[in-house]
Amino acid sequence: MLDAIQKRLLAEVADLHEVPEGAYHIRANGETSEKNTTANIDIISKQDVSGIDIHIKPGTKKESLHIPVVLSNSGIRETVYNDFYIGEDADVVIVAGCGIDNCGGQDSEHDGIHRFYVGKNAKVKYVEKHYGSGDGEGKRILNPGTELYLEEGSFMEMEMVQIKGVDSTDRKTTAKLAAGARLIVRERLMTHGSQQAYSSYEVELNGEGAGADIVSRSVAREDSYQKFDSRIIGNVPCSGHTECDAIIMDQARVLAVPQLEANHVDAALIHEAAIGKIAGEQLVKLMTLGLTETEAEEQIINGFLK
Amino acid sequence: MLELKNISFEVSEEISQKEIVRDISLTVEDHKFVVITGPNGSGKSTLAKLIAGIEKPTSGRIILDGVDITEMSITQRANLGVGFAFQQPVRFKGLEVLDLLRIASGRPLTAADACEYLVEVGLCARDYIRREVNASLSGGELKRIEIATLLARESKLSVFDEPEAGIDLWSFQNLIQVFERMRRKNQNGSIVIISHQERILNIADEIVVVADGHIADRGKKEQILPGLLGTSSARNLCAGNRE
Numbered sequence: 001m002l003d004a005i006q007k008r009l010l011a012e013v014a015d016l017h018e019v020p021e022g023a024y025h026i027r028a029n030g031e032t033s034e035k036n037t038t039a040n041i042d043i044i045s046k047q048d049v050s051g052i053d054i055h056i057k058p059g060t061k062k063e064s065l066h067i068p069v070v071l072s073n074s075g076i077r078e079t080v081y082n083d084f085y086i087g088e089d090a091d092v093v094i095v096a097g098c099g100i101d102n103c104g105g106q107d108s109e110h111d112g113i114h115r116f117y118v119g120k121n122a123k124v125k126y127v128e129k130h131y132g133s134g135d136g137e138g139k140r141i142l143n144p145g146t147e148l149y150l151e152e153g154s155f156m157e158m159e160m161v162q163i164k165g166v167d168s169t170d171r172k173t174t175a176k177l178a179a180g181a182r183l184i185v186r187e188r189l190m191t192h193g194s195q196q197a198y199s200s201y202e203v204e205l206n207g208e209g210a211g212a213d214i215v216s217r218s219v220a221r222e223d224s225y226q227k228f229d230s231r232i233i234g235n236v237p238c239s240g241h242t243e244c245d246a247i248i249m250d251q252a253r254v255l256a257v258p259q260l261e262a263n264h265v266d267a268a269l270i271h272e273a274a275i276g277k278i279a280g281e282q283l284v285k286l287m288t289l290g291l292t293e294t295e296a297e298e299q300i301i302n303g304f305l306k
Numbered sequence: 307m308l309e310l311k312n313i314s315f316e317v318s319e320e321i322s323q324k325e326i327v328r329d330i331s332l333t334v335e336d337h338k339f340v341v342i343t344g345p346n347g348s349g350k351s352t353l354a355k356l357i358a359g360i361e362k363p364t365s366g367r368i369i370l371d372g373v374d375i376t377e378m379s380i381t382q383r384a385n386l387g388v389g390f391a392f393q394q395p396v397r398f399k400g401l402e403v404l405d406l407l408r409i410a411s412g413r414p415l416t417a418a419d420a421c422e423y424l425v426e427v428g429l430c431a432r433d434y435i436r437r438e439v440n441a442s443l444s445g446g447e448l449k450r451i452e453i454a455t456l457l458a459r460e461s462k463l464s465v466f467d468e469p470e471a472g473i474d475l476w477s478f479q480n481l482i483q484v485f486e487r488m489r490r491k492n493q494n495g496s497i498v499i500i501s502h503q504e505r506i507l508n509i510a511d512e513i514v515v516v517a518d519g520h521i522a523d524r525g526k527k528e529q530i531l532p533g534l535l536g537t538s539s540a541r542n543l544c545a546g547n548r549e
Contacts, residue, residue: 110513217400245399285396287380288358288389289410299409303400 002028002070009070009099013132022067025052027080029073041065041092050254051081051113058087064300066095069112074104079111084090088119088151097129100140100166103150109141116146121153128158132165139167146173150181152207160187162197163305171199179207179236188305191224192253200229205238205267214242219301220252231259234267244273247304308334308463308496309356313366315352326352327363328519334463334496339489339509343502343539344516350500351393353516354467357498358390359383370463387495389461393468395452398439403451406439410458423454427488428480446477453484466499470506478503485509504540507531515539 002010008030024042026034030050037043040060044053054065069080086092102108118124132140142162150156162169175183183203191197205214212232220226232240244256258271278300286296315327323420329348334340344350355361357368359380368376384390398406399434407420421431425509427450437443439451449469456464469485470478488497489509497508507513513530515523523530 008370033512279396281392281396282398284360284380285392286409288360288383288384289406289459290383290384290412291409299401299405303402303405306400 002026002033003072005034005072005101006070009072009101009131009133010068012133013070013097013099013129014066014068014095022064022066027067027069028267029071030076030078032057038063046081048076049081051083053081053247054084056084056086056090056092057074057228058089060090060092062086063265064090064093064095068096069098069110071098071102071108071110072102074102074108074136075106077107077109079113081113081116083115086116086117086118086122086124089121090119091123093127095127097127097131098142099131099143100134100142101135102132102134102138102140104134105137107139107141108200109139111143111144111145113145114147116148116150117149118154118156120151122151123154124156126156126158128160128266130162130166130169134165139163141168142166143168145171148173148175148183150175150177150183150210152178153180154178155182157184158186160185161189163188163190166197167193167195169195169197169199171197173199173201175201175203177203177205177207177210177212177238179181180209181207182210183212183214185212185214185216187218189216189218189226190221190301190305191218191226192221193224194222195224196226197224198227199229200231202231202233203240204233204235205240206235208236208238210236210238212240212242216244217246217304218244218254218255219247219249219305221249223251225253225255227255227257228273229259229260232269232271233261233263235263236271237264237266238268240267240269242271244275245304246275247301248275248277255289307336307371308359308498309367309369310353311367311369313353313356313363313368315349315356315361316364325519327356330519330521331342331517332367332514332521332524334498336496338511339497340512341498341499341501341507341510342516343500343507343534344522345502345538348516349519350516351467354390354465354498354500357387357465359465360390363483377496384459387398387462389456389464391452391456391464391466391469393471393500395448396439397443401407401439402435403437403439403454404435406451406455407458410455411543414461415458420458423457424451426457427451427454427484429454436447444477446473446480449473449477449481450484451461453481457488460495462495464495464497466501468500470501470503482506482509499526502539502541504535504542507534507540507542
């Protein structure tokens with residue numbers, strides 16, 4: 001059974017207050033805590049390493065899968081390999097996420113390596129939230145790795161959120177897209193204190209008509225550091241767009257490195273990057289609507305990261 | 307009632323002080339619709355910013371309903387009932403029109419309530435309520451949303467800084483109707499508009515002419531407007547007399 005801290009972490013990372021409906025696998029402090037499969041979604045524990053294989057049958061529609069991870073003991077370090085096999089024509093929502101509560105003196109670290117094999121014409125919405133809490137000296141570290149293999153005509157939308165409490169994160173996402181496949185990534189990140197966040201994307205558009213749209217919005221506060229490294233490679237007639245938009249505050253630092261590589265004359269690739277502080281006139285406008293300067297700042301950041 | 311008493315505002319230039327507003331005294335009575343006009347650079351917009359607290363006067367006092375607000379912050383003035391519409395409405399990435407209207411009204415406005423404010427400014431509410439207040443909106447749309455936020459605040463005193471700036475002719479026609487309606491419906495508050503458009507001057511109760519930082523003339527519309535027609539203080543946008 002989950003304790004109160006674990007339940008709170010679960011609510012933060014998966015909006016779950018109770019055990020979810022549909023298929024789920026809850027990993028708590030390095031072990032499978034609870035699990036449920038359905039007729040169409042099977043979850044099998046790996047034998048050689050930590051992690052699970054998830055098989056979603058072709059044609060599965062409107063089903064959801066929750067695979068949250070919670071760490072509430074200090075000093076746990078784990079690497080978990082989860083492989084997702086999503087059948088042709090399936091249409092599913094997958095909610096992952098990791099919450100770490102570290103009140104102890106040792107670092108807690110969860111490195112989740114996710115591989116997605118998305119079948120022809122399948123549609124996946126993937127949500128991954130990271131959250132850290134606890135006032136211990138030990139760091140809360142999350143290093144997710146995501147590999148995506150999108151077959152012809154498939155579609156994947158990823159929502160990646162890390163707003164609070166993770167001391168160090170190094171996120172690597174790679175994707176290979178076949179003809180007509182589309183990938184949308186919406187990343188939202190906020191760092192504070194002395195946190196460090198690295199996020200890199202390498203997307204290969206290998207099939208005609210493939211498309212990718214990678215958008216990151218982030219807020220860097222206090223002494224934190226962020227690096228956003230996004231690379232789209234167009235090998236065929238295709239379209240790609242990457243955007244990094246960051247609000248910088250206090251003594252924070254942000255490095256944005258958008259890269260495009262076109263290996264075909266009809267590869268249409270665009271990148272945009274903007275880093276700047278909150279505009280003074282935005283604060284003034286909200287103050288004329290009755291907010292204090294601090295409240296105005298919060299509203300602007302909340303809206304930006306929404 | 308708003309009272310400006312001997313308001314002056316100076317800015318420091320490299321070697322000297324430049325006076326933008328010189329010893330202006332002005333009273334805006336409750337329920338009045340007052341238009342402040344004058345040539346470019348006359349200090350009109352600065353006067354509006356001084357009222358809202360965005361700038362602080364070098365000397366003089368600002369009194370709202372008997373309370374001295376001269377030293378108060380923008381936020382304090384807003385909460386006492388001073389509303390201000392920007393000449394160039396501000397864009398926000400991520401904040402939606404509904405968010406802005408909720409902040410403005412200071413209460414948990416329902417989407418239906420918020421829509422009424424948008425309808426009031428001539429926008430088809432359903433199309434706008436969930437739009438982000440970002441660069442995807444045109445100047446005219448932003449302007450109307452800006453006005454809607456002021457309606458939602460239900461301020462005692464609403465100050466509009468050149469509402470006609472940066473909008474097209476078609477939007478301007480609509481804008482006039484919005485102000486006409488506001489004037490008719492206005493029960494409690496007073497309205498101050500900074501403008502040099504003839505059609506806005508034409509719906510004023512009172513006109514104040516500012517030139518070179520001081521009040522050159524003031525009085526009822528009927529007295530002041532005829533003398534302004536054809537000057538840069540009363541432009542006719544529709545006749546193509548634009549800058």
